[in-house]
Amino acid sequence: MSARIPLVGKPIERIEDRKLLLGRGSFADDIHRDGMLHAAILRSSVGHGLIRHIDVSAARALEGVHAVFSAEEIGRPVPRIPVRLFPNDGMDPFRQPVIADGKVRFVGEPIAIVIADTPAIAEDALELIEVDIEVFPAVTSIAAAVAGPALLFESHGSNRIFGYEIRRDELADIFETAAYTRRERLYVHRHTGITMETRGVVAEWNAADGYMRCWGAVKVPFANRKILAGMLDLPEDKVEMIEGNAGGSFGVRGEFFPEDFLIPFAARKLGRPVKWIEDRREHLLAITHARDVECDIAIACDGDGHILGIRADMRMNIGAYFRTSTTIAPRNVGQFVPGPYRVPAYSADVAVIASNKSPSGTYRGPGRFEADFFRERMLDLAADDLGIDRVEFRRRNLLTEAELPKPFPAITPNPVVTELDSGAYEHVLDLCLAKANWADKQHLQGKLVDGRYHGLAVCCFVEGGAAGPRESARMVLEDDGTISLYVGSSAVGQGVETILTQIAADAMELPLDAIRVFHGSTTYVKEGWGSYHSRSTVMGGNAVLLAAAEIKSQMLAAGAGLLQCSGQEVSYENGRVIAQHGGSVGLKELAGKDIAFEATFHNSKHTYTYGSHVAHVAVDAETGHIEIVDYVAIEDAGRIINPLTLHGQAVGSIVQGLGGALLEHFVYDEDGQMLSGSLADYLVPLATDFPNIRTSSIELRPSPNHPLGAKGAGEGGTIPVGGLLANAVAAALRDFHVQPTELPLSPDRIWRLVQDAPAQSGA
């Protein structure tokens, strides 16, 4: 037999795509069950108030309506959504009830649910529900929330509902004695991930077996099963979450939302399957939002541009409630400000602020997009002030390999120890500069060409991945000699099926089509963790390696029996067990031998992909329009399993970052009404908007923390974009002394910065 060429590392086209392109995917709305009813949700049209009375009688009386439920029917105390990640008792009073009971705290909060024969009838019935709400003053901006007097949780006495302290070493008197210091107030606006497929739940109750089955699960089916089982008072093994195809997650979709309780509740109550498909307006109003953080930041350097310390005082506006993943961004924004740089002393206080907006949580690069905006802005400002070239300034402060691993600043409460694992930070910076023709383009900085000012900027970033604690994979040798691979990882469109197939095929020395992956559903493995924190390749991939090693030894034992020799006299090669005496058996012959194993990979160490981005922009100072002339990104993701899927992740991630930096913005008015409640007003990048993106991934420093060596990827592209774009615009408009301190870089904002600029260009 010829030597097998490994599949890991090859640009293999996504296994998922054929089925999807042929229209054979199965998304939440593709599920149809006999006797199925449809739900619609009445949502608060008031940002802040007290429900005095709900009259559902007219809605109930409408033909085709089966039931209307509000807090009354759901039963008190109304279940409240738990904090999944880094929960803390201090958050308990601020958790979201699955349906408003008494107070409403944001526009979009569920008040009642209608179950009817069709979605349209259910919506007709919503219009017949009369809700009497006593309207309270709302707070939406951070300043208003901090100032009060309107309080979301009166008994707490303040809209500051939680806080984190992040420290590295002592700042002591650094800011009093440093040769150079600068402080700024910076802000990253509210936006989030817009998934192509909106959320959806189909629930079916089997009364005889006391069994609840839910479709539409994605991202974290096992965690959601646990939450739902608790709320429905069912054992976990009586709740099943089925993951079909998913039109995106981006960290946003797949967390536990009110509807993840309301729909199963209705299905059980009525004894009929119930479907709910979120519409786009609901998605914009009530999906997890993100960012929305203000930072007073100060940097201290010595006269040569070495950073001595950074101090940050941040306020993150998380909206109305803590939900499952709300803790991540305020933690990350505090911990990631130093990034790949040597910041010897660091101190950050992050205040978690409640306001009358949709609750926030994880979105691609949570807290890191914001932290990188704060840091990279300050680096360019400091470099300019000190008269040091912006690249040189970064070189002086990037961590060297000798300084790695490097622990992150410590965070309390809920401390977690993590460290930057490995990387050649400056080397990748150089590769990126070379690819972007940085040196040759310097003469363009600030130059007016054909009516537009050109500017370039460069940033360095790190991306965290591989969240523990465990992930599972089960391999089963089937009768036909193929291997079924059941994984706890979730497919959210990132190509995890392909990746895990490649890893499994190599581990088993088999072709791709000998492996079939089943993912995400809660019946496949005993325990699964899902897809977040760029973890599926690392955690799921290592679990596959463990399972493969075990079933190979099972095959050897079984093969030795069939070949009538001892375990020492057989070896495994390309799907065959071969005996020293020359005989061999293939997988088909081994199939009857109950060969199967479920492995669990444990890991508490994170991986840190890192890299650099360069943006070249042209700014029309009269209209405020920013064109991306060129965008170059390089990241080192450790071991690359599939360059094609990684490339797709990188490009998509950058485009999403550009959307956040330039276009996407949830705007609320003072009363808590959302003004960007449709895709005509909430602007996501279109396929043709950013054609000039060049990204590449390299394998320089595999993660030393686990056998596969891969590092989490997929979020890195987004992380540096905000800071990078703002710096590029500042470079372009340097003659105007324009320094953006807020995102998004909308045309109106850029124009205003030019108008208000302290000095006009010489022209």
Place this chain on the structure above:
Amino acid sequence: MKMPQFDYACPSSLEEAIQLLSDNEGAKVLSGGQSLLPLLAFRMAQPTLLVDIQKLAGMDRIEISADGLRVGARVRWCQIEDDKRLATAHPLFQFMINHVAHYQIRNRGTVGGSLAHADPSAEMPGVARVCDCDIVAVGNAGERVIKAADFFVAALETSLQEDEIITEVRFPPWPSGRRWAFHEFARRRGDFAIAGVAVFFDIGSDGVIADAHVGVIGAGDTPIRLDAVEQLLNGQRLDEELIGRARHLASETVDPQSDIHAAGDYRKSLVGTLTARGLRDAASSGAVK
């Protein structure tokens, strides 16, 4: 976002369609559906009956003669984009319509629908206004020819009667050699304009501007004409000094509203910027463009 209940009719004659509209209070015409159907999905419109006009004969043609253009109300954006004759017969019209929306929407959206919808940022109302078009509508009382200047009343409001159906829009002839330009600024390609400025004029044998037209979309509650700027330009030679004054005047003349995409003062400035760019562009266009 499911539509409320409504009845649907698809008559095959104009008379029948008009009758349906006048017999059913709250009935609405359905053309390409690209504005009306989203309004239904958002339940911002609740018509009792939709009268689909797709079977009405003779409303989907562009006729070109010495008297100008006659564009049927059912003509879709993609037809205008693809019509090679328009490159000379009316380049401004074609160029402006190319800014409307995206491919899929251009395959359905229609001239009559856009006029009747009367979005102040839309290109079709803008081109009708700047070109002094006549809008032809037929109702129970017979045919009416409405000047564009009298047609647009306010945002999403026209002088059409409930039972009137737009059948066509008439453009005055477009002389060859006319100077023209259209500059639009939108957040993304295909979005409704934050502002757009269309200019055209002729240059007489004496080298001065004649018959200047300056129209603006997105900066008022209807498409507007900048009469003052037109007067400033007429009889003058186009040079940078004049462009500067026109720019200033254009900006001063408009009084746009603020929304989440752009504040009023930004839009004001933008109208000046686009006017200046349009004039420069038009000056160099001539017969060649």
